[in-house]
Amino acid sequence: MLGRDGGALRAPAKSGSRYVLQLNGTLNDHQRALLAQTGARLGDYLPANAYLADLSRADLDAIAALGFVRWAGEWRPEWKIEPQIGSRAFSSEERKAIASAGEVLVQAYLFDGVPADVAKREIESFTGATVEDSVRIGGMETLAVRIPLANVRELSNADSIRFVEELPEFTERSNTNTRWIVQSNISNSTPLYDAGIHGEGQIIGIMDGGFQPAHCSFSDPALAITTGNTPGVFPTHRKVAAYNVPLVSSSHGTHVAGTAMGNQSGEVNDNTRGIAYNARVCFRTYSTPVSAFPIDVHLTTHANQGATVHTNSWGDDGTTAYNAICRAIDLFSYDHEDNLVCFASTNLSALKNPENAKSVLAVGKSGGSGSQTGSCSTLSGPTADGRRKPEVFAPGCSTISASSSTSCGTTTMTGTSMASPAVAGAASLIRQYFTDGFYPTGAKVPSNSLVPSGALLRAMLTNSSVDMTAYPSPNQVPPNRYEGFGRILLDNAVYLAGDARKLLVKDIRNTSGSALTTSSVSTTNFRVQGSGQSLRVTMAFSDAPATIPTSFAPVNDINLRVIDPFGNVYLGNVINATTGLSQTGGGADAINSIELVVLNSPATGNWRAEVVGAAVNVGTQGFGLVITGDVASFNACPADLNGDQVVDDFDFAIFALAYDMFDCSAPSMPPSCPSDITADGFVDDSDFVAFATAYDAFLCP
Template identity: 45%
Template sequence: MSSTSHRVRGGSRRAALACTLVATVGLALSASASAQDLVPQNDKLYFQAETVDTAAPVKALHKVRAIAAEPQRFVLQLDGPMSPARREALIEAGVVIGSYVPANAFIVDLSGADLASVEAMGFVRFVDEFRPSWKLSPQVLAGREYTSEDRKLLDMAGRVLVNVTLFENVNVADAERKLVQMPGVEFKFTEVIGGQSVVTLEMDRAKVADLAAHSAVQFVEDAPDVDYRNSTTRWIIQTNQVNNTPVYDAGIHGEGQIIGVLDGGVDSNHCSFSDTQPIGPSHRKIVAYNNSFSTSSHGTHVAGTAAGDSGTNNDLRGIAYGAKMAVNTIPSFTESGILQRLNLHHSQGARIHTNSWGDDGTTAYNSLARGFDVFLRNNEDDVVLLAVTNGSVLRNPENAKNLIAVGATQDTPSQASHCTAGIGPTADGRRKPEIYAPGCSTISANDDTACSTTSLTGTSMACPAVAGAAALVRQYYMDGFYPSGMENSLDAFTPSGPLVKATLLNSTRDMTGIGGFPSNLEGWGRTTLDDALFFPGDSRRLVVVDDVRNADGLTTGESVDYGLNVDGSGEPLRITMAFYDVPGASGASNPVVNNVDLVAISPSGTTYRGNNFSGGQSAPNGSADAINSVEQILVNNPEQGGWTVRIVGTAVNSGTQGYAIAASGAVSDGPTALSVNLDMAAPEIIAPGSSTELTIRVNPGDDMLVGGSTKLQLSIANGSFIEIGTTQISENVFRGTIPPVDCGDDPRFFLQAEGVTTGTVFFPPAGAADPLQIGVGEFAIELMDNFETDTGWTVSNDPSLTAGGWARGLPLGGGDRSDPATDSDGSGQCFLTDPNDGDTDVDGGPTILTSPAFDFSGSLDAQISYDRYYGNSDISDTFAVEISDGGPWVTVENVNPNGASTWTTRTINVADFVSLTSTVRIRFVASDSPNNSVFEAGVDNVVASGFSCESAAACLGDCDANGVVNFEDLVAMLFVFGSDDNGMCNADQTGRVDFDDLVTALFLFGPCPK
């Protein structure tokens, strides 16, 4: 079934609108909207603060020219809806288009606009400054009645919590600084909502109106007054949809699971835990109470979140409210102390362990961290969770390798934002924390009460929530819900701890209130179980591997391939591999012992490696992760077809290493077709006269490889493809050799193999229609400069500059600036515009850093790469990169460095901008606005290289050395056939003359290159 859509283009405009921007008239403002205003009218603007009548046009654009250059916003209304053509015209005229305002209006930045061009656009009917009065919610000025105790106390003190939305494309750090400088203002946090930064502040209500004077502020409103409870956490960690709990609906509440709680005393008389049966196996909640009876607010609260149940669906019902608990106090901070406690709970049936405590005095991998790793390596069916410190830096023992480190999100409606948790990585560079759940103002059981609650905040509250989620995941497998999504005892199995861990981390979502994903703050994101667990009707399915325990695991160099079908690209493909590593050695600064890597190969041969992310998803052909015991691959729009998931024992230094895999998306686990691909990517270029060995891997899937069918098909200089044989190296690994090639040969190739049921398959999948290509030649380095020595760069500054300029900067320390005065690779120096303390920025004009000349004459191609940094600037500052071949300078990039940045590597093809001459130069131009606005820019690691090709000196295949490969040479090869020969008869340079040399000679037939 198909549908056809018709697009109708507009005709003439109404004549009455031809002069809409000629006259200047006043505004007609209405403080409240009438019933008619409920339907947006084209002659009004609808703000929360007021409805603005725009029936008469306001301000000819020439009247706003004097103020449009200032960093402020305007509202621009059209005579009808925005269209692609209108948007393109406005952008072409320099209008920066921001948020939409009904009706048909937009908040815009006109500071760089060609106002005469805009004025000539007949579809623009109204323009005016964005009024301060539009920035304030009526409610935030009038006040309201609050329900939560903390907000009531604030209100009584004349204080208010406000959310301040900033305009798009403003310097967030600068705006925050100016807002916090207001008397009585206390900064809370910043999150990104709908692409705009929202700053939460506590301040005097009487001063709220003053916020409207800030040019970066778009809107100020009262922050939500929400009671944060376990009842919200239950649906947040399942679906993030209010009261949508498919895990509970399927009958999974934690039944049959026991959670070990190491914390303060748990009040067993509280209604969340009490029972008429004595504590023990028959007790409804506590199977073992391993310390003398005591109560604490912290321990009771934690236990209530993990598994408490008062019998009512309210704040006194935990995440795994059908589970039971084994309870004990916090152990001594030693390896033996934690092992004793965990082993005791394990012996009492606990397989999930929650710990909301730690040692904030160290970041070292010490005996306490080692104790957790010892326990989990010895008990593969267990899962240990630990709350990350509430401080700013990740501490101990959450830095243990095998446990799950948990951070806390805000609660609804800000569950995508950070509440509290130390920032990773660990001291040795591993990713922690790993997962988040709500933990901000969580209401749970209160000790020394019969059935009351209390509110607490911290990672201590998030950790038991994830522990409860782990119990639900474990029950999912043990009750046989996998793979059908329905309970089936025939499918039941006991999952390993790594599988539960992998499933939890496969359920995570990016916390949009935190920049970057994944990151050292949010780890893999927040728990959303329904994203991983499959139930009937779900479009997102689950495939797992959990039959490789440590005793049967990999050794160094071993690898295992799994076939995975991706049945559609509409669901993201997420694959997580987890393993329990051998504990690190006592006294070792780096605890990593075994390195197992996750690799996924798409149907077209694109390779993804675990933990190599860019732009929020896995980057193709990235490098492997050598240190983490969790690796994840995420492809938002995966190719449909058969994927290969490969687990590689890269370095198994102790014992054998097991693992578990969880994959979710539009996936199924079989039967999978046979596939063929390169084990390692082919080189992009090879030197003339060189041969190229390719390692070819066949993944049989559920098929069987036909013997002798694995082949390399090669074409030289756009000739026909000719088959080249391969040599079998191991069961499914083969080697094929591209013979020596020379300048202009342009080798292209593809692979093929045949399965008994699959038939013939190719790599790339289109075979001869889309082969791989290798360039012949060499890149010669013209310049490789990390600025450790002086190599001819020049610095020029505008004479009007009041301070600053490009200078060779030092890395962090020595009194130099810490932002951004550290080079990009840690080697030492770089060029910076602001390398020292104090006001040394480049106020008031441009400063230019120019390279020496590069000689690209005679090059076939050329590239220049560089690392660049910019940030902490005024909105009118710019940073440009320009290139010249001796003539005019051509812009490569010109950015407005608004806000903080990081070092970024850029690579350009020189020929895309200028001719390849002997006088090519590149320069970096930092243009700073006046008034002492700090502009910081940096450049490091500049590499310039030219690509050329010179024919090989020898003529391979020319056995008789007469300067031409012809029939006589083929005859000569036959005379030495089967012998060892490193001369010209050995055309493929393998050391032995064989059939492949005859084939190579045919490719090279003709005169030898000069």
């Protein structure tokens, strides 16, 4: 055990072991460099203000001399074993047989740098332990181990092991109306389709129990997908981009795919058509009950094949823990920022796993036509550590979609399984809106194309959401633990030419120079032009993956605050539970990765939305910001030509070059003519006066 004794750490660090270093506050870059100089190698962040660390090559006296290290201690054996191992009831015959034999299947996660073969030899030295598989899950080398239940706690003595949990058992979570409900909630009104947005150029990743590509919703007369050519990649296929396992049919998976992206040849507008009906699919099955499942590896495969929105209608109803699959999904979302992962929430009454991952969009089910303000069952969050889930709802009660037992028929199913692909299809439509260049003009301008992050898509979907007034009963205004932010309604957030509601977005990647660090602020100035539209501001971010085990998953904390023309400050998620509107006061939300400010009849004038880096413990943190209402962009610092919040010599160099060119229409002038501060079409002496005044002030207001 390492401890603090009069300011000095004592006892040598054991080679191969890991330790916890707790600091007296948020780690900054200077402190990180000082720790590195001692030889300490930091690993995952641990709440609060602590890190898993390898001290085998560290100078312990040098660490003790650092004034910001509060405590150090060895990663203890009792922290290594999930307490609930052996207590679950399984549904598959394979897992029932293992349990009846007095054994368990567990996943052992290794410390960074430990070779799998070394760990295998150590683990198999324990009584009755057999290593059956080796994979990487969530960036961790993982061994699937079969061991007598009575002996499982012996694994805590293995130096190579970081944590052991029971291998999860994943199970399934069991269109015409859905298409207009998610777009406008007006019967047969489909504004995105009318604008030419049907999913063209989009690929949706689906993992499920199976999928029948011969159904007319997916078949291609020019290329049949069969047992003879699967697994395979099909770049020319009408609907299937990749089928990554041997062909296996499933009524559940076929129904799910039909809702997300099904469409017959010949443009038949019936229940064989899904939401993003001109999109394509990458498919694979999820794991068997007795095998480990490296979901991040399979999500990455789908991403490499072109999928950017992913839907999953299955999960583990045996736990509420933030475990390896949650970490794996969050790692994928953090490293692959152009991707959005949706999961159907459990059909049980309380939230389960892995919809409790931080960057997953957890989906609940609403009723269909005539009952979309309610649900056909009750689901309640939050997660075990208090985060708000589920986040959004879509129709999933008595959904009609493709039937695998027919060549072109349909069947009815109910469940969150049906809602998640509807949300994924809707997200694909939003993504096409951006990639086709509909933003910001509301009309298709290919040169305006932008690739949205998964965080921006989450912010768009939650910004669009509306209260399900008949759910829960009695009604509670969103956001709440039952309906999250509400049922998606895309027309509320997507701006098309002629719409009264306008749209402003900011999309910052984690690796961008504009990404947040602790105490930094990203400011977006905008103008409310009229009070007739509500103002909704949403911010979402893909948080760094948490360590396991953990009882508190948040790692980075960034917050939304909106300031009105009179200086009133509205913090994200500080919302009156009676009115559903934002109110001043309260405290910043330290745990949720989606935040909302909503106001009816907002004051006209100049507003400011700030995203604040409250505590960025790992890397730098990007985000997606969405502002809707009667709004327009407003530059409070037009002379800051490079956007660094100061007016200095770098800006002068940009201005001088444009001043020499004079005419904003000149071919060599940068797009949008940023040096035209007075907006008269020319860079002239009036702009020089405005620039000089701002240059003297230096700091942006």
